[in-house]
Amino acid sequence: MFDYVTKIKQFFRKIVSKFARFLNNKFGEKVTPNLITYIGLVMHIPIAYFIASGSLIVASIFLIVFGLFDTLDGELARLQKKDSVPGMFLDASTDRFKEVILYAGIIYYAGANHYSAIYLVFVLVALGSSLSVSYVKAKGEAAISTLQKKFSHQELNRFFSSGMLSYEVRMTLLVIGLLFNIIMPVVILIAVFSSYTVLTRLNDIMDYLKKS
Numbered sequence: 001m002f003d004y005v006t007k008i009k010q011f012f013r014k015i016v017s018k019f020a021r022f023l024n025n026k027f028g029e030k031v032t033p034n035l036i037t038y039i040g041l042v043m044h045i046p047i048a049y050f051i052a053s054g055s056l057i058v059a060s061i062f063l064i065v066f067g068l069f070d071t072l073d074g075e076l077a078r079l080q081k082k083d084s085v086p087g088m089f090l091d092a093s094t095d096r097f098k099e100v101i102l103y104a105g106i107i108y109y110a111g112a113n114h115y116s117a118i119y120l121v122f123v124l125v126a127l128g129s130s131l132s133v134s135y136v137k138a139k140g141e142a143a144i145s146t147l148q149k150k151f152s153h154q155e156l157n158r159f160f161s162s163g164m165l166s167y168e169v170r171m172t173l174l175v176i177g178l179l180f181n182i183i184m185p186v187v188i189l190i191a192v193f194s195s196y197t198v199l200t201r202l203n204d205i206m207d208y209l210k211k212s
Contacts, residue, residue, distance in 0.1 A: 016075055017071075037090055039066075040098070043062065047066065063102075063174065095167055123191075126191040133198050136160075136201045136202050137201055164196065
């Protein structure tokens with residue numbers, strides 16, 4: 001399954017790369033990577049609204065479009081030679097808040113459609129474990145940076161990316177869940193495998209630190 005996800009990501013990355021070149025040629029640096037990042041964040045609010053109101057297909061379409069902004073800001077940064085640690089920090093931080101916004105919509109949808117309390121618990125676990133996947137990785141990177149070794153931010157970012165449910169995969173699963181009206185089963189899937197991903201990364205980090 002995840003091989004297909006990778007191929008899909010590569011396909012869309014090519015499209016986004018062409019669109020980034022178009023934006024850069026048309027508007028120059030008037031359209032900055034940070035502007036794209038903020039637009040992507042803000043547009044997750046109407047996506048959450050569509051989820052909450054039960055317009056799941058519309059929500060999935062918007063999530064696909066504005067989910068691609070995660071790639072677009074990076075492509076623009078490379079074209080404009082604006083790759084920076086602050087930009088990477090902003091991108092990673094807004095990604096976490098996007099998940100909070102989306103799950104707020106999902107929990108409202110679950111409550112409005114009279115799902116049992118156990119489903120609400122799974123929504124909470126899915127959100128918490130999804131945030132923890134990135135939190136554990138970030139804390140691992142911070143711990144490594146205190147060692148007497150010099151790593152660039154890009155090198156640190158590549159550490160501890162193990163596990164099945166990275167951010168991109170989680171978003172892909174949410175799109176599938178919304179598109180085929182199976183959002184609650186998908187939430188359960190995310191809750192289980194994101195928790196497993198957290199434990200996998202935690203174990204990898206502990207092993208690395210013990211050996212360092």
